Amino acid sequence: MDIQPTSGSAGQTGGFAAGGAPSSGGGLINSDFETFLMMLTAQMKHQDPLNPVDSTQFATQLATFSSVxxxxxxxxLLTALGAQMGALSVSQLSGWVGMIARAEMPVHFDGQPVTISTRAADLADRAELVVRDESGTEIxxxxxxxxxxxxxxxxxSDSGAPLPAGIYELSVDSYAVDELIASDGVFVHARIVEARNENGRPILVMESxxxxAAGDIVGLRQAQ
Structure with a gap:
């Protein structure tokens, strides 16, 4: 390895500058550190004896690389810890599989009546249940x-005919003196069939x- 002698003022290091410390992780960090020490040693050997580099600059370079x-x-370590915590959450949620969960979510209709929980705004004097299909069209x-x-x-339907099977979005419109003051979703009960980790977030899959998200579940009960 041919390293040119360093010359110039004390502000020049001629070697591995502090700003050039590698940021790659994994197994490369050890080899990069050894390379850094070799370059630092060569820099010290070939510096201008009449204008040596201040020793504090060497210490600064070493400290900077060590910090990186x-x-x-x-x-x-934080990445590994996050993955471990996510796996732990899924392990804990596995006990929920088979239970009936209560959450604000769309309704899966298969021809049978669906139990929902509704709530209107506190100041409402009347309320309406609004039904929309998968395209968002009010029906x-x-x-x-x-x-x-x-x-x-x-x-x-209003004519008494069963609606087609599928996913429906239900919400409650609240009115006070015929003025719309709020629109809220409804809570639905569904059976949990799977718990999994997705991008570090525990997700529960319903039978439908x-x-x-596990954090959106507001109630649990044993399936009948």
């Missing part, structure tokens, strides 16, 4: 009690195929 090395290792409005309640949505 420690940061890389810290990031690797039905039903008057309901504005108080908090649990009811069965039959899934039939819908996916709900």
């Amino acid at each position: 090395e420690q940061q890389v290792r810290t990031n690797e 039905q409005r039903l008057p309901i009690d504005p108080g908090r309640q649990e009811l069965d949505w039959a899934g039939v 195929g819908q996916e709900v």
Whole structure:
């Protein structure tokens, strides 16, 4: 390795500058550190004896590289810890599989009535249950009690014909003196069939195929 002698003022190091410390992680950090020490040694050997580099600059370069090395290792440990915590969450949630979860989510209608929990705004004097299909098109409005309640949505049209099977978005529009003051989703009960980790977030899969974040589950009960 041909390294040219260093000359110039004390502000020039001629070697591995502090700003050039490698940031690659994994197994490369050890080889990079050895290369850094070789270059630092060569720099000290070939510096101008009449204008030597200040020893504090060598210490600064070494400290800077050491700091980068420690940061890389810290990031690797944090990544591993995050993956471990995610796996732990999924392991804990595995006990939820088979249970009935309560969460704000769309309704899966298969021809049978669906139990939902509704709530209107506190100041509402009337409320309507709004039904939309998968495309977001409103297909039905039903008057309901504005108080908090649990009811069965039959899934039939205004003419009494059953609606096609599929996913429906239900919400409650709250009115006060005929003015719309709020629109809230409804809570639905569904059976959990799977718990998995997705991008570090525990996800629960319902029997209908819908996916709900574990943090969005507001209630659990044993399946009948």
